[in-house]
Amino acid sequence: MNSVILKIASRYVRLILFSAAIFALLRGHNLPGGGFIGGLLAGLAVVYKGFAYTFREARQSMRLKPEFLIASGLSIVLLSMIPGILNGKNLMHGIWYKIPLGEAMEIKIGTPFIFDIGVFLTVIGVTVIFLLVLNRE
Amino acid sequence: MAAILLLLLIIAFSNFIIPRGANRFRGIILAVFQLVAFVFFYQKLAVTNAGEVITESYRWIPELGLNLQFQLDGVSIIFALLVTGIGVLVFLYAQAYMKPYGHLQRFFFFLFLFSFAMLGLVLSANMIQLFIFWELTSFLSFFLITYFNEKEEARAAAFRSLFITAFGGLSLLAGILLIGNIAGSYVISDWVASAAAIKAHSHYLPGLLLILLGVFTKSAQFPFHFWLPGAMQAPTPVSSYLHSATMVKAGVFLLMRLSPVMGNTPEWNYIISLVGVTTMLIGGYFALTQRDLKGVLAYTTISALGILVLMLGIDTKLSVKSAIVFLLVHAFYKATLFMVAGFIDKKTGTRDLTKLGGLARQMPVTMVITMLALLSMAGLPPMLGFIGKELIYEAKVQLPGIASIILVVGVLANAFMVAVSVFLGYKLFFGKQGDLPKKPDEKGVLYLLGPAVLVLLSLIYGLFPGIINRMVEVALQVVVPKALDIHLKLWHGFNQVLLLSVFTVLIGSALAFFVIKKPKLLGKWSNLNSSVFSFSFTKAFSNMISGFVGFSERNTARIQHGSHRYYILTIFVVTSLMLWYQLYDTRGWTLATNITLQPFYISILVAISIAAAVFTMFSKSRLSSIIAMGVVGYGLSLIFLYYSAVDLAITQILAETLILVMFVLILQKLPVFAKLSSRATKIRDMIIALSFGGVMTTLALKAINVEFNHPISDFFLENSYTKAYGENVVNVILVDFRALDTMGEVTVLTIAALGVFVLLKTRSKKI
Numbered sequence: 019m020n021s022v023i024l025k026i027a028s029r030y031v032r033l034i035l036f037s038a039a040i041f042a043l044l045r046g047h048n049l050p051g052g053g054f055i056g057g058l059l060a061g062l063a064v065v066y067k068g069f070a071y072t073f074r075e076a077r078q079s080m081r082l083k084p085e086f087l088i089a090s091g092l093s094i095v096l097l098s099m100i101p102g103i104l105n106g107k108n109l110m111h112g113i114w115y116k117i118p119l120g121e122a123m124e125i126k127i128g129t130p131f132i133f134d135i136g137v138f139l140t141v142i143g144v145t146v147i148f149l150l151v152l153n154r155e
Numbered sequence: 156m157a158a159i160l161l162l163l164l165i166i167a168f169s170n171f172i173i174p175r176g177a178n179r180f181r182g183i184i185l186a187v188f189q190l191v192a193f194v195f196f197y198q199k200l201a202v203t204n205a206g207e208v209i210t211e212s213y214r215w216i217p218e219l220g221l222n223l224q225f226q227l228d229g230v231s232i233i234f235a236l237l238v239t240g241i242g243v244l245v246f247l248y249a250q251a252y253m254k255p256y257g258h259l260q261r262f263f264f265f266l267f268l269f270s271f272a273m274l275g276l277v278l279s280a281n282m283i284q285l286f287i288f289w290e291l292t293s294f295l296s297f298f299l300i301t302y303f304n305e306k307e308e309a310r311a312a313a314f315r316s317l318f319i320t321a322f323g324g325l326s327l328l329a330g331i332l333l334i335g336n337i338a339g340s341y342v343i344s345d346w347v348a349s350a351a352a353i354k355a356h357s358h359y360l361p362g363l364l365l366i367l368l369g370v371f372t373k374s375a376q377f378p379f380h381f382w383l384p385g386a387m388q389a390p391t392p393v394s395s396y397l398h399s400a401t402m403v404k405a406g407v408f409l410l411m412r413l414s415p416v417m418g419n420t421p422e423w424n425y426i427i428s429l430v431g432v433t434t435m436l437i438g439g440y441f442a443l444t445q446r447d448l449k450g451v452l453a454y455t456t457i458s459a460l461g462i463l464v465l466m467l468g469i470d471t472k473l474s475v476k477s478a479i480v481f482l483l484v485h486a487f488y489k490a491t492l493f494m495v496a497g498f499i500d501k502k503t504g505t506r507d508l509t510k511l512g513g514l515a516r517q518m519p520v521t522m523v524i525t526m527l528a529l530l531s532m533a534g535l536p537p538m539l540g541f542i543g544k545e546l547i548y549e550a551k552v553q554l555p556g557i558a559s560i561i562l563v564v565g566v567l568a569n570a571f572m573v574a575v576s577v578f579l580g581y582k583l584f585f586g587k588q589g590d591l592p593k594k595p596d597e598k599g600v601l602y603l604l605g606p607a608v609l610v611l612l613s614l615i616y617g618l619f620p621g622i623i624n625r626m627v628e629v630a631l632q633v634v635v636p637k638a639l640d641i642h643l644k645l646w647h648g649f650n651q652v653l654l655l656s657v658f659t660v661l662i663g664s665a666l667a668f669f670v671i672k673k674p675k676l677l678g679k680w681s682n683l684n685s686s687v688f689s690f691s692f693t694k695a696f697s698n699m700i701s702g703f704v705g706f707s708e709r710n711t712a713r714i715q716h717g718s719h720r721y722y723i724l725t726i727f728v729v730t731s732l733m734l735w736y737q738l739y740d741t742r743g744w745t746l747a748t749n750i751t752l753q754p755f756y757i758s759i760l761v762a763i764s765i766a767a768a769v770f771t772m773f774s775k776s777r778l779s780s781i782i783a784m785g786v787v788g789y790g791l792s793l794i795f796l797y798y799s800a801v802d803l804a805i806t807q808i809l810a811e812t813l814i815l816v817m818f819v820l821i822l823q824k825l826p827v828f829a830k831l832s833s834r835a836t837k838i839r840d841m842i843i844a845l846s847f848g849g850v851m852t853t854l855a856l857k858a859i860n861v862e863f864n865h866p867i868s869d870f871f872l873e874n875s876y877t878k879a880y881g882e883n884v885v886n887v888i889l890v891d892f893r894a895l896d897t898m899g900e901v902t903v904l905t906i907a908a909l910g911v912f913v914l915l916k917t918r919s920k921k922i
Contacts (some may be wrong), residue, residue, distance in 0.1 A: 036848075037626060042805075044458065046883060046885055046886045046890075047880070047882070047886055047887065048879040048882040048883050049882070049883055050801035050802045050805060050882060050883060051802070051805075051883070052427065052802065052804060052883070052884075052885075052886040052889060052890070053889075055805050055809060057801065058806070058809035058813065059809065059811065061813065062809065062812065062813065065813070065816055068808040088905050088908065091901070092901065092905060095898055095901060099894075099898075100235070112879055112891050114880055126880055129895065130879065130887070130890040131883070131889045131890070133739055133894055133897070134886075134889075134890045135890075135899075136901070137417065137889075137890070137897060137901055140904060140905060141901070141904065142900045143905075143908070143909070144904045144905060144908040145813060147911065147912055148813075148817060148907040148908060149813075149816065149817065149820065150908070151911055151912050152817055152821055152911075153820045154822045
């Protein structure tokens with residue numbers, strides 16, 4: 019496909035899709051979203067680029083290669099299990115750290131969120147690999 | 156004890172730290188550490204001779220009732236002294252023997268670890284621990300036999316020995332578990348304490364058979380004997396160690412250990428004696444017709460192992476005592492003979508008995524040593540072998556009734572031993588010398604040191620058997636409690652036993668005379684053997700293995716046929732049949748009855764989805780089929796949305812989109828339909844599809860009516876925010892409550908991605 023409209027649109031659509039992916043990941047714990055959905059959205063962004071240009075270019079333009087994404091995602095998933103043991107609880111027990119921001123606000127970062135980031139990265143990698151491989155010439 | 160074992164283990168591994176430059180004295184260093192271990196055990200001899208048992212215990216997995224337990228009693232000290240003592244000599248010998256070969260670090264590592272494993276085995280006070288060392292010896296002997304791994308025969312022989320002994324090992328483990336279950340413990344002393352309960356239990360016979368299978372494979376008993384002659388492919392120091400003090404003696408050791416637990420029952424007596432007597436006879440018979448010097452020795456080992464097993468099977472005090480003495484006898488002369496055989500092989504360049512001969516002038520010292528060892532093998536005075544054989548005869552003479560056939564067979568087997576001894580002694584040193592590849596000489600002190608020491612011991616113990624009397628007595632008490640006091644003597648006076656000995660020597664000498672004088676007849680005899688006993692165990696074994704491989708190949712091809720369509724078909728048929736059966740079995744449940752068509756827009760959505768699904772079936776174009784399937788998926792996600800499962804709906808939409816994209820990408824590459832399915836196939840597929848769809852629908856309708864006491868969703872709803880700080884319950888389930896599942900799913904995704912990646916990558920390269 020060699021469409022100028024698609025190519026120009028892809029720049030904005032990808033921006034929107036990536037933003038949506040990050041948004042879904044961040045809000046996932048309290049509102050609809052999460053790592054899996056976010057990962058699929060980000061994967062779609064790469065697919066979109068693949069259709070607008072070629073899948074080879076789409077892969078080349080990725081700073082983090084899909085294999086790396088999968089490997090780091092799985093590693094993060096594994097690492098997120100460990101704080102539970104370090105705190106004397108079971109493996110994978112959720113541990114939350116609270117960072118206070120002013121009077122009434124605080125940010126809570128917990129191992130489940132880190133786990134979700136791992137899922138996010140893995141799903142992006144897997145999606146991209148599927149599509150890239152299927153579309154190879 | 157544990158400290159000594161640990162030291163040996165560390166030394167074994169430190170072989171890789173000792174630089175290659177030290178190869179000139181590597182064997183000597185290792186021999187020194189063997190000597191340390193030997194001295195350690197020799198000092199303990201005074202303690203065990205006093206009838207005491209030294210035990211040590213270390214925590215290992217106390218939760219499973221498993222601890223590292225060591226036990227040094229009358230039996231294990233004999234074996235420990237043999238392993239370390241012969242170990243010293245073998246390492247010295249190996250230093251000289253292995254000089255021209257490479258990979259010495261590896262070789263000495265395996266050999267030292269092997270000696271460690273054997274020592275651990277005989278010191279174990281716990282059957283599970285014993286089993287681990289047992290397997291370790293099998294495993295290490297594989298590496299030792301296959302040392303000359305560029306030779307096809309060595310590899311095949313090593314595989315045979317590993318396969319057979321590992322098979323026996325597994326069977327032994329099963330037996331240990333069975334008996335351990337009866338005794339409620341794996342500690343050997345507990346087994347001895349509950350011996351009566353074990354013998355009375357219905358699992359006694361299966362347990363005994365399984366354990367015996369392990370013993371017989373390890374100790375090369377008929378019909379598993381054939382791995383042992385193959386094992387002579389190993390370097391000679393290994394053969395010498397393997398045949399005399401280690402590996403094959405492990406089975407004999409286990410019989411001694413278990414005799415107070417399981418012995419003295421008709422099953423024990425008959426099975427073990429029968430196997431032992433058969434092995435003893437065929438070992439002796441085939442020894443005489445071998446042409447390879449090491450082959451002759453290997454078959455005499457089989458015969459000797461048969462005698463040991465037979466004596467332990469008879470299980471009277473006298474027979475066990477003769478087994479203990481014969482164990483020493485055999486260890487001494489067999490280690491000697493193998494070392495001498497290796498020496499002769501080195502110096503003449505051949506082991507072929509048709510070429511070897513007339514070495515008396517060139518190798519006089521070797522001759523003296525060999526002659527003495529052969530005397531011991533033949534069971535003649537003044538060697539220890541004479542005492543051993545006299546005891547064996549005495550034990551056999553005492554046997555009641557029909558068991559006297561054992562005596563006849565025993566005399567025959569011993570006659571073979573005498574014949575082999577006379578034949579070897581004559582042929583090697585006085586017979587006609589053939590074309591030898593090398594001109595023999597007798598240089599190399601290290602080669603003859605081991606044989607000389609062992610032969611000397613054999614002679615001293617033969618002349619003054621009182622020295623080892625106490626040691627044998629204590630061991631006897633361990634194997635057969637409340638033993639009678641029988642003293643070892645060289646001269647028993649004229650009695651039936653002595654007459655039998657004389658008779659044996661006469662037959663044996665006649666046989667040897669016949670073989671030496673008529674070498675052509677020996678050849679004919681050998682040919683006759685191979686035609687009469689055309690059944691070759693080695694061949695049968697390799698046929699069995701290749702047959703099994705072929706069988707599993709055919710089966711795999713049948714099950715893993717590679718046709719994706721039939722995999723799915725199989726899954727659907729099996730699943731739907733099982734589900735239908737389950738539905739029929741629990742038919743008391745009622746189906747959901749309150750089905751409504753409200754609200755109407757959902758009904759319309761469902762109707763559209765159904766229409767799209769039907770369209771998929773009848774569409775002639777792949778692309779429109781796929782789009783229609785997408786309609787079904789999007790319709791489903793809208794239904795999710797209506798029932799406020801937002802996360803589910805989003806995921807479904809995204810996944811549906813991605814799948815559509817993937818299908819479109821694949822479709823470009825597929826050829827147009829070559830032919831459409833036949834009518835019969837279509838009908839078959841329709842029936843399967845309807846059956847599967849029907850069962851899933853029924854299941855869903857039924858599931859609505861199932862009421863569990865506490866739906867798990869309540870738990871999630873209650874605790875999602877309070878415990879996991881998340882308001883989105885679906886996400887909290889994914890990343891917190893059920894995070895392990897999610898991790899599994901992510902891993903599966905990764906594996907799938909890798910699979911697709913590799914599959915398509917290799918495919919595209921081929922084309």
